[in-house]
Amino acid sequence: MKKKQLFMIIMGIAFLIFPLVVRSDYYLHLVIIIFMWVVIGSSWNLLAGYTGQVSFGHAIFFGVGAYTAGIFVTKLGISAWWGMAFGGIFSMLVGLFVGWVCFRLRGPYFALATLAGGEIIRLIATNWESLTDGMVGILIIQTFKSKLPYYYIAFALALTCIFVIQLIMKSKWGYYFVSIREDEDAAASMGINTTLYKNVSLLVSSFFTGTAGAFYMNYMAFIDPEVVFSLHFISIMAILVGIVGGVATIWGPAVGAFVMVGLQETFRSSFFGLAPSWISQAHSLVFGLLVIFVIMFLANGIVGDWRKIKQYVFRMKPSRL
Amino acid sequence: MALLEVKNLIKAFGGLLAVNDVSFNVEEGEIVGLIGPNGSGKTTTFNCINQFFPVTSGDILFKGESIIGLKTHQICHLGIGRTFQVVKPLARMTVLENVTASAFCRVNTIKEAKDAALAILEFCNLSNQNNKPAKSLPIAGRKRLEIARALATKPKLLLLDETAAGLNPGELDEAIDLIKKIRDNGISILIVEHIMKVIMTISDRIHAINFGQTIAEGAPQEVANNPAVIEAYLGEQRAQG
Numbered sequence: 173m174k175k176k177q178l179f180m181i182i183m184g185i186a187f188l189i190f191p192l193v194v195r196s197d198y199y200l201h202l203v204i205i206i207f208m209w210v211v212i213g214s215s216w217n218l219l220a221g222y223t224g225q226v227s228f229g230h231a232i233f234f235g236v237g238a239y240t241a242g243i244f245v246t247k248l249g250i251s252a253w254w255g256m257a258f259g260g261i262f263s264m265l266v267g268l269f270v271g272w273v274c275f276r277l278r279g280p281y282f283a284l285a286t287l288a289g290g291e292i293i294r295l296i297a298t299n300w301e302s303l304t305d306g307m308v309g310i311l312i313i314q315t316f317k318s319k320l321p322y323y324y325i326a327f328a329l330a331l332t333c334i335f336v337i338q339l340i341m342k343s344k345w346g347y348y349f350v351s352i353r354e355d356e357d358a359a360a361s362m363g364i365n366t367t368l369y370k371n372v373s374l375l376v377s378s379f380f381t382g383t384a385g386a387f388y389m390n391y392m393a394f395i396d397p398e399v400v401f402s403l404h405f406i407s408i409m410a411i412l413v414g415i416v417g418g419v420a421t422i423w424g425p426a427v428g429a430f431v432m433v434g435l436q437e438t439f440r441s442s443f444f445g446l447a448p449s450w451i452s453q454a455h456s457l458v459f460g461l462l463v464i465f466v467i468m469f470l471a472n473g474i475v476g477d478w479r480k481i482k483q484y485v486f487r488m489k490p491s492r493l
Numbered sequence: 494m495a496l497l498e499v500k501n502l503i504k505a506f507g508g509l510l511a512v513n514d515v516s517f518n519v520e521e522g523e524i525v526g527l528i529g530p531n532g533s534g535k536t537t538t539f540n541c542i543n544q545f546f547p548v549t550s551g552d553i554l555f556k557g558e559s560i561i562g563l564k565t566h567q568i569c570h571l572g573i574g575r576t577f578q579v580v581k582p583l584a585r586m587t588v589l590e591n592v593t594a595s596a597f598c599r600v601n602t603i604k605e606a607k608d609a610a611l612a613i614l615e616f617c618n619l620s621n622q623n624n625k626p627a628k629s630l631p632i633a634g635r636k637r638l639e640i641a642r643a644l645a646t647k648p649k650l651l652l653l654d655e656t657a658a659g660l661n662p663g664e665l666d667e668a669i670d671l672i673k674k675i676r677d678n679g680i681s682i683l684i685v686e687h688i689m690k691v692i693m694t695i696s697d698r699i700h701a702i703n704f705g706q707t708i709a710e711g712a713p714q715e716v717a718n719n720p721a722v723i724e725a726y727l728g729e730q731r732a733q734g
Contacts (some may be wrong), residue, residue, distance in 0.1 A: 344601065346587075347594040354583035361543060362570035363598035363646050 186465035191323045196262035200319040202378030204391065206433045208384050210410035211333045213413035213425030215380040218337050220411070222346070223373040224353025225275075229370070231406035232270060232293050233263040233378040237385025238400040239297060242310035243274070247303070254310055255386035263382025264375050266293075271371040278356065287403070309396030312389070322391045329387060330426070333380045338422050340376065349373050350420075382411075412459060416466050418473025427474050494557050496521045496681050497542070497573075497650055502551035504534075504541050504705075511707035519650060524672070524682045525714070526696035530725055534705040535685040536578055539652050541576050542683075543568045555650070570599060574648030576639035578685070589614065589623040592636060595645035596603035610645055615700070617641040620690045633664045636639040636715060638678060640671065644680075655686040657691045669695055693717065701725070 186443065193198050212234060220226040240262045241255020274285040297304045299458040304310070316322065340346055348369045351359040359366020360366050362489055400406065438456035442448065495518035506516070512534040519525045527535050542547045542553055544565050553560050555571055581592045592610035593603075600606050604721060617637050627657040636656050643651055657668045664687065664688040672695055672717060678681055686692040692699065693711070699716040702708040705732045716722055 344602070344606070347590065347597060347606075350586055351583055351592075351594045354585060355581045356582060356583035357545070357565075358577065358642075359594075360545075360565040361569060361575050362595040362642060363566050364594070365564070365566045489618045 187327060191320055196321055200323055202437055204319065204322050204326045206429050207323075207330040208349040208387060208391075208434055209409070209413055210330040210426045211219070211384040211387075212410050213380050213417065214330075214333050214337055214422075215377040215384075217414045217419060217421075217425045218340070218349075218371050218409040219309035220376040221414055221424070222341060222353060225369060225370055225373065225413075226280075226283045226478065227286045227407075228283045228383055228403075229270070229288075229407055230377075230403045231291035231403060232286070232291045233267060233381035234293075234388070234406050235293060235297065235401040236263045236266045236387040237382030237387075238389040238395045239304060239310070239385075240382070241386040241389035242312065242395055243303065245312045246305065246310055250316075252386070252390045253315070253451045255389060257381060259386025259389075260379040260383040263336070263378040267374050267378030268371070269377075271374045271435060274476040275367060275374075276368050287407070290401065290407050291427070292405055294397050294403075297374070297397040297401055304397070307396060307398070309394060311397075314393045316391065326387060329383065336380075337378070341422070345369065345372065353420075359488065366404075412463060414473075415463065415475065416473060418475030421474070421475040424473050424475040431474065432459075435459070449482050494532060494553075495519060496523075496556060497683065498552075498554040498629045499538070499542070500535050500555075500678060501551040501553070502538065502541060502553065503535055503549045504546060505549045510705050511543065512702075515694045515702060515705065515707055517680050517700045517707070517710065518549075520578045521681055521686065522539040522676065522679065524676055524679060524695050525686045526692040526699040528687075528699060528716075528722075529702040529708075530690060533701065533703045533725075536654055537684075537705075538702075539654055539685065540561035542652060543573055553605060569646050569648075572647070572649035573652065574643035574646045575652040576643050576649070576654055576656060578658070579591070580635040580639050581634070582630065582635050582638055584626065586617060586627055586640075587624050588627055588630065588634075591627050592641050597648040600714070603649065610641075612640050613644050616674070617644070619666070622680045632659045633661075633668075636660065636668070637671070644675065648680060649701075650683065652680060653686075655685055657686055689717075 190203065194200070210419055212230060216227060216230050237259030239257040241252040244250050244255050245252045268291055270286065274282050274289065278284050298306055350365050350368050351362065351364055352369060356366050383402060388400065413425050413428040413432050416431050417426065419423025435458065436455055438444070439458060442452045466473065470480065474481065497519040499515060499517050501677055502512050502515045503510065505628055515538060517525070527538065529535050537676065544560065548561060555573060557565040560568055560571065569573060577660065588592070589610055592613055593606045596606040600609060611620065617640055618635050619634065622634060628681045631636060640656060653672070657665055660668055664730055669691055684692065684696070696713050698711065699713050700707065701722045703725040708721040708725060709716045
């Protein structure tokens with residue numbers, strides 16, 4: 173266990189000094205996006221991985237967070253940074269409604285309901301033009317020219333999110349969430365208010381996802397419904413980050429975010445300009461293949477099956493730590 | 494006043510009366526057996542008592558107060574624990590985690606819950622399995638885990654649903670000892686069981702039902718000799734002979 177802690181500290185310091193060493197805006201941007209996905213993936217993981225309520229609609233919370241920050245600027249004329257505080261809260265309010273509706277359903281039916289929810293809210297955001305400016309989107313002016321402040325804000329957000337989720341999973345709530353995942357009826361007969369705690373999990377999850385959305389608005393300075401409420405780029409991506417990294421592990425989504433954002437960028441840039449450009453069209457295909465591979469050979473994700481990876485890939489004997 | 498009073502309980506699934514006008518009591522410190530052939534409504538009665546199903550009509554009183562309309566988790570907090578016939582181990586949690594999660598019903602800190610869970614696992618003779626995942630337990634262990642988890646909620650009344658089914662003779666004796674030990678700790682028990690050896694040795698009273706209706710009630714020997722019970726289990730000819 174000592175080795176693990178040392179590794180964490182080294183990684184932490186490495187990320188702290190990374191922007192001071194690597195002075196490339198491009199790589200800073202990539203890591204900022206990765207941090208944002210660490211937050212979204214971890215939040216999704218809390219609800220789906222630990223509590224067993226698989227959401228196909230995390231774009232709902234991401235988008236509401238982003239639009240909260242955006243509308244603060246366009247309609248209230250206050251800084252989008254207020255959105256960082258309130259984006260999460262508005263997301264929670266929406267989460268409360270989503271929970272009220274969707275938690276009447278279990279398992280795949282819940283997942284389908286959240287999928288529908290995501291599409292509904294995307295259509296609302298597209299058509300409620302007086303509030304959201306519809307497909308025109310919201311454009312604001314970035315506060316900082318440099319990427320450095322954004323880098324550290326995203327880093328702090330990712331760390332806070334992982335830390336809070338770790339804290340929750342070590343508490344009574346953690347036991348409750350996992351009990352609900354394993355068997356909802358048994359959990360109820362053990363005195364666990366399953367409806368309440370499913371909602372608690374959803375609220376924490378939606379809060380962090382909403383905050384990540386608000387950060388996205390601040391950082392990218394432009395949003396429209398097709399981007400922030402996207403099924404493909406947000407909801408599905410959140411699931412991929414969780415599954416590839418490792419469902420129901422603390423660090424899984426963090427690893428998943430690195431792999432997925434890295435892969436996405438590698439393909440988008442056609443292997444950083446080295447491969448013919450048509451290859452950038454293939455990223456969905458590769459995502460699909462990756463998911464098939466992970467589900468078949470690493471059902472618990474990279475972090476969950478780390479021992480297996482060590483054994484087969486690095487030809488190491490399983491350690492007896 | 495009885496600890497649990499079931500009054501004229503009726504539960505209908507569409508046109509099927511799974512439980513039809515059943516009434517019985519469980520007194521404090523008593524072990525009451527609930528028997529009947531397959532499909533006679535025993536587990537449905539349990540599911541009505543802990544409010545998995547809304548009852549169609551009738552009343553269920555616990556400590557003199559109606560518990561109709563409460564939620565399952567509230568029933569548990571009132572002091573009614575239950576086990577499941579088809580065991581429901583929280584498979585990917587360890588045995589200790591299973592019971593700890595349950596112990597939070599009465600305590601709030603991790604330490605208290607863990608201590609309570611450890612004591613209960615010791616009581617149920619499971620403490621050598623503490624750190625194994627629940628799914629690795631054999632059936633006897635899973636049945637014990639069900640009991641341990643129910644006990645961790647500190648019930649006044651424990652509903653045991655076929656705790657002895659699928660056990661070998663040695664395990665049966667252990668199960669009987671465990672149930673007696675639970676009663677000696679002041680917990681009343683309502684038990685559904687098919688294995689006559691278990692139900693006859695431990696029950697103070699037996700309540701027999703068939704097709705959702707009461708057919709006999711009384712001391713174990715009386716009920717075993719009751720023609721209606723013999724008929725329900727073995728057919729009409731045996732009852733006459």
